[in-house]
Amino acid sequence: MTAVFASKLDRIHETLSLCFQTSHVALSHMIAQCAKRPVYCVGSGGSVVVAEFLAQCRAQLGFAMSSSVTPMAFALERSDPAASNWFFSASGENQDIQAAFEHGLRGAPEDLYVLTNARGGTLARLALEHGGTCFVSPVADEKDGFLATHSVVSSTLSLVLASDRLAGRADPEMRHAQLRNCIEQHLGADARARLADRLGAALHCDTIVLLYDPQMAAAATLIETSAREAGLCSVQRTDFRNFAHGRHV
Numbered sequence: 001m002t003a004v005f006a007s008k009l010d011r012i013h014e015t016l017s018l019c020f021q022t023s024h025v026a027l028s029h030m031i032a033q034c035a036k037r038p039v040y041c042v043g044s045g046g047s048v049v050v051a052e053f054l055a056q057c058r059a060q061l062g063f064a065m066s067s068s069v070t071p072m073a074f075a076l077e078r079s080d081p082a083a084s085n086w087f088f089s090a091s092g093e094n095q096d097i098q099a100a101f102e103h104g105l106r107g108a109p110e111d112l113y114v115l116t117n118a119r120g121g122t123l124a125r126l127a128l129e130h131g132g133t134c135f136v137s138p139v140a141d142e143k144d145g146f147l148a149t150h151s152v153v154s155s156t157l158s159l160v161l162a163s164d165r166l167a168g169r170a171d172p173e174m175r176h177a178q179l180r181n182c183i184e185q186h187l188g189a190d191a192r193a194r195l196a197d198r199l200g201a202a203l204h205c206d207t208i209v210l211l212y213d214p215q216m217a218a219a220a221t222l223i224e225t226s227a228r229e230a231g232l233c234s235v236q237r238t239d240f241r242n243f244a245h246g247r248h249v
Contacts, residue, residue: 112132
């Protein structure tokens with residue numbers, strides 16, 4: 001792990017604290033507004049992870065179908081005019097997500113929702129100017145680098161806390177402690193060192209076959225995109241059904 005990436009993860013606890021201090025009532029309301037309608041979850045890069053995670057949250061809440069798509073797929077293949085549209089971007093400065101949002105404006109502006117980490121970003125401004133709804137999830141370090149760290153943790157944690165409200169959880173202090181301990185268990189310096197020792201051999205492979213539970217699709221996407229963007233190796237994703245049929249042996 002590079003020193004830059006490690007230093008980003010060393011400050012994750014600061015982003016956690018900011019999220020726990022933020023009210024998620026507005027985000028809960030945004031999610032609830034689309035409960036009975038299909039949703040396009042639009043994102044690229046690290047934001048694909050957040051898009052897939054919203055889809056998983058909606059499924060767990062028993063909401064209508066969700067489709068996680070890239071900005072290009074949204075612009076070329078969107079076929080349900082009754083669907084609501086969610087756009088995800090850490091900075092809001094990527095041209096692809098801005099173009100997707102502008103494409104969404106051809107429908108009803110009230111059906112456009114934005115989750116970003118940059119209050120002053122272009123995507124947030126577009127939502128404000130055109131009648132969309134925007135929620136800003138706070139980060140302690142606004143510059144992630146080429147691997148998403150604070151942005152993904154902040155955005156997914158905000159979706160968890162907002163979904164908790166919709167599911168009727170009324171124990172915020174206990175829940176915050178549980179989530180903080182869970183994240184520290186996996187992203188703390190000692191935990192990262194142990195995991196690096198266990199996975200070091202994977203760096204000598206040309207391809208990693210990533211076998212995942214469908215409910216962990218967002219995590220699988222995170223591993224896949226990170227490995228590719230860091231230039232470690234290629235990743236071939238498969239679920240248990242395909243793997244059991246021997247198609248990846």
